[in-house]
Amino acid sequence: MNKTIEDHSKAASVFLQDEQRATWHDETLWFVRAKRDKAAHQLPEWEALRDLASQIKDHTLSRLDEYLVQFETKANENGVTVHWANDADEHNRIIHGILKKHNAKNVVKSKSMLTEECQLNHYLRDHDISVVDTDLGEYIVQLREEQPSHIVLPAIHLKKEDVSNTFHKHLNTEKGNKDEVYLTRSARKVLRQKFITADAAITGVNFAVAETGGFVVCTNEGNADLGAHANKIHIACMGFEKIIPKAEHLGVFLRLLTRSATGQPITTYSSHFHRPKEGQEMHIVIVNNGRANQLGRKDFKNSLKCIRCAACFNTCPVYRRSGGHSYHNSVAGPIGSILAPNLDMRKNADLPFASTLCGSCTNVCPVKINIHEQLWNWRQILMKEGYGGTAKKASMKVMATVLASPTIYSLSGKIGRGMMRIMPWSVNNKLNPWYKHRELPEPPKQSFTEWYKKKRKHE
Amino acid sequence: MSSREQILASIKQNRPTLTPLPDLQSFDVDIDLKSKFVETLTGIGGMCTIVNDFETVKDYLLEQQAKGLSVIQGVTELEGYNLNTYSHSHASNLETIDTVLINGHIAVAENGAIWVREKDILNRLIPFICQNLIIVIAQKDIVANMHKAYEKITIDEDGYGVFIAGPSKTADIEQSLVIGAHGPLSLKVFIVQQS
Incomplete structure (x- = not known):
């Protein structure tokens, strides 16, 4: 099942190869979103x-x-x-x-x-x-x-x-x-x-x-x-x-x-x-x-309220930058990513992960479907059912350990900031997917906790 | 068990707990309905002319006919009503019609839409297949919004009815707006002040 997570992202990287076209797609759909705002505000x-x-x-x-x-x-x-x-x-x-x-x-x-x-x-x-x-x-x-x-x-x-x-x-x-x-x-x-x-x-x-x-x-x-x-x-x-x-x-x-x-x-x-x-x-x-199955799923029944306006597509940073075909489902975008796993969980296990969970979809939905929460809910189910893929599972485990312990959390923050200062190439390289299409920011010298503690001492 | 029974049974089994149906409001606004309607219609690619009475509409109609254009005249208040001649016409005969004039029943200021009943067109194809559509409405029939419109109309009064808002259009090619897709290339509305 290792391939599931990669399907959408693989297709998206093909879409992103034509950078000019991908930018046009992104900006045009954002323009449609802006027109929606103007109409709504009237x-x-x-x-x-x-x-x-x-x-x-x-x-x-x-x-x-x-x-x-x-x-x-x-x-x-x-x-x-x-x-x-x-x-x-x-x-x-x-x-x-x-x-x-x-x-x-x-x-x-x-x-x-x-x-x-x-x-x-x-x-x-x-x-x-x-x-x-x-x-x-x-x-x-x-x-x-x-x-x-x-x-x-x-x-x-x-x-x-x-x-x-x-x-x-x-x-x-x-x-x-x-x-x-x-x-x-x-x-x-x-x-x-x-x-x-x-x-x-x-x-x-x-x-x-x-x-x-x-x-x-x-x-x-x-x-x-x-x-x-x-x-x-x-x-x-x-x-x-x-x-x-x-x-x-x-x-x-x-x-x-x-x-x-x-x-x-x-x-x-x-x-x-x-x-x-x-x-x-x-x-x-x-x-x-x-x-009828979806109606019986407490966490997903709301998806049946959809009136197919596609406002969630136009606002979604992932949809805009990955194109509809990368969703391999008749309804793409955030709402499609909730509907698709109900039709075929195995085939569509990658789709609920094609989201930043920023919540913009939920904010524009005219029938108030809690889209990003449902995407999160699907992820819980898919990981439990073993559709998450081994890499995702392992990285989640590491993350859980780090986030559960304040000592490890603070230590790993320090190491991370240090690495980015001394060896910026260790993160700013093509192997890091987060570096694609972005410049990483200058790492701060201290964490918020360190800054806060220092400030309180001085007061 | 038939599919019908299966579907209904599985919905019944899976349906969520009953929630109440909310009461609607009409969100009525105190605005100049005529100028709002004109502004909206113009904004969606329609044309609008405010006339005092039907005489001006008649003059326009005569102008079109003088140009030799084929015209279907379906406005009951005007001379030369010939809509009934086309009530059973086949699509291939209607395709060559240039201009069609019909009565609109209710006009909506917020979105420029006009409710057209089957009895106003007799043949459902007519307002779609013509090249240019003209709808005549009475100023008193303009309402503020869709809630007010649905209060005034009965959607199943005829077998068919349609809200028409502007000429047919598309932006399916690179999001560039083109007025005139498969339906009429233009829509002109006459608002008659006295009727």
């Missing part, structure tokens, strides 16, 4: 809204089964077919079944992290059904046969020249034309044809309302609506935690979601679907895939 009730959102989600989780049944009953009355999938495979089989029944071969899909989690595209491709991801960022990464690196900004790991090359190769756009308007319009032209000629549309769900049996989908591009309205079959996929009790609660969540995500006051489109249009079939697939 509302005096911002903190009250976060409290409300958190309480509504807490309550909903405590009566989730009842709200899901209420939602199902109302949706059925509305003429919508509700399906239940216990795992990713069942989710994929249900969707394939619907498409097969209608002999649908071409599907347009708007952003849905759940379908990424379930690897729906691969499944359908293996069954000769072609899926086009229609969110521009997702379309770009799909053409490149990559995964989204961010749940809101799927192609944030790419630069204009990458998109230009990809579009030149696949859409025959002018070679070297990096103009974002030209590239966006080129994709618009192709995707509009896809919407019109598809056989079925798949969308995600941002919020499902128990009292009305309807669901809300938020986009800026209009792709979810173009797909859903242009086609005779609309399948909406949702993790069961997307439920909220009442329509009035949408007011709270829609005020928080996009301000937290990009700093916009709201997405361009917040579409409320209740009944299929004339001649259309509408399906909703409610998915578990490990969520």
